[in-house]
Amino acid sequence: MGRLLLPALGRHGLECVHVQSPHPDVHMARLPFPDGFVANVRHHGDVAATATALRELGVDWVLSSGESGVELADRLAAELGTPGNGMSRPTSRRNKYDMVLALRDAGVPHAATIVSSDADEIVKWAEETAGYPVVLKPVASSATDNVVACSSAEQVRAVHEKIMNSNDRHDKPNTVVLAQEFLDGDEYFVNTVSRDGEHHTVEIWRYYKTRLPGGNIIYDYNEPLAPDDPDAKALESYTHQVLDALEVRNWASHTEIMMTARGPVLVECAARFGGGQVPDIIDRCLGTNQVDLIALAVADPEAFHRLPTTAYKLLRRLRYVHLVNADEHGVAPSDEAMAAIRALPSYAHAVTMHPAGNPLPRTVDVATQPGYVILISEDPEQLRADYRKIRELERDHLYAARPQEPAS
Template structure:
């Protein structure tokens, strides 16, 4: 029997979760924009303001009264905090308002981690320009500044110049972005962590954490901006390394209080050991869940759907193949005149999917003016970390954007 599931948000690369869940259940959508492609998968929707929790809750309760909603799923990061209000009010399995606030506010998240012994970078919350400059002067010559609530590395920057004039410039730059995105002027200043970055994809049911896969990020992320380029599921970690990474993941998600849902956690392997950067109570972005299914045989869309309906996920992992995702960027401003070779690359062995979110006529604007600079993604599979990484790189280089 089909169930009625409330989707909290949508996004450019979210079609696969709509497709998977919509094949078995009815989807009702809360979104901050008029649906387009989503109309192929949804039964009804309401337009909401994600900054207005009361009105968002009213919209959710209206859909619940009309259709009898059976559960809810967080689809996109901007909807996390309002999601907690909905889960609390309607009694669905998910995250509470307190937990959702911990997951959205990076300083509250850091405090939760510290209180539970999870290794993190040293950091300070700042509310004014003067506080920012004082915090910056306490840091080493290289440090990170980021919005207190953002996603996708939007507004995150590595700073290596501590002159007052430069710090004032950086502060104004990041504040303009974070207010536009989150209506907030609060920033986080923290130490820069050296070392390789990785992510862990997980599910949580009734407080039990199920880590599924470790994504390597083969391209070093050293700044000044930190846009993830590639995620490749890595089976080449030793058993000891995998165990340590998974144990830190469990500890971090429990520290945040996540009881039910999906999770995406990022950390760095530094010269002082593993350090957690942050965690999100949602699925990883883009085609990461699809890569997890190819690599270990677990359909994260379906299992997250089950969790939302109060059903214990069926987790049976097997190391099947290496799989990865590469985000497409072009670091040149201008108008795209043509996009070439996509169909040819789609035919290559190992290429599973290519999604281009822009069309000719799209204007590329780079940071600090604009942080939404991804043009699409490539999803590939293969026999090794290096093989998939090389394939993704060659595919990216072959796809041509005339700017």
């Protein structure tokens, strides 16, 4: 998402320096480095030294463009004395257990949670406190990495072992596993932009997810919620409480919430952009977008503060459809294979995550999803019909390898 922030800030006449954090997302590292930065600073672990380099370059703001930069951006902003987030418990914006503790201490509703390097301790907690299913995940990863809903002690032990024997998306070893009560309800995400502790809601979407037979949870599709929807009001109010509890005072955040029978309960909050955005389309359908609002908060805080708390409107109906490869094998779709999707009446945009013809694994998380398609239509039935057609194309041939031409 930081690639999109660069031109947005440029439209306000602001130049950007790139700070490379030491533990980037391993799935994003393959992306080509964008042009347009006036300097590149590689961080080697010494915050004071990196801050000195930024100070010499005249840096006035430090922004995190992704999960791997959240903690470093906060530490650099504190060192430089530039606008940033509260530093009384900075790990609460990355470590999901510290996040829950921050909510607990602030009196904000939260999920029952435990962390442990001992699978039997989690089994005991599940059987005596939380009940099955329980959700296991790494304590500080992202993007549904090893997020599994476990329905038995045996599954808890197997998933716990898998997580403990793997690195997270930032190539850091998992030394503990986080377990949470299974939150039953509808899941949403709320994207916000903050400046000086004032929060503005940019969009609220409902997640539709699929729980696979092995317990992995993957994205199916997302749809935005109208800002005057009663659930939207409750979600917005709760999100702003979460941001205050986590001391998110400046820049972007992406908050995932389950609307349960007892009200909104946090799944997790990330102090950075929401992923997978296409600002032009979001702007057309919601009247604003998180990237441009971040740039406004930096360049013109007075104009930013004049915005209404709920900064978006539902101008057009849209649906983000996450592509899913259900087979053990497959290949990334060719331009020819995607033509059938582009021909759908509501088609607006598509992103594929791998070059055409590259091998695809079975989809079990965000990293293994082949991409996504954006549909826009004023007719809800058209959106549903085109969604069903995408799933039909996937089952039929979308990820099939092209047959070999016969030898001449």
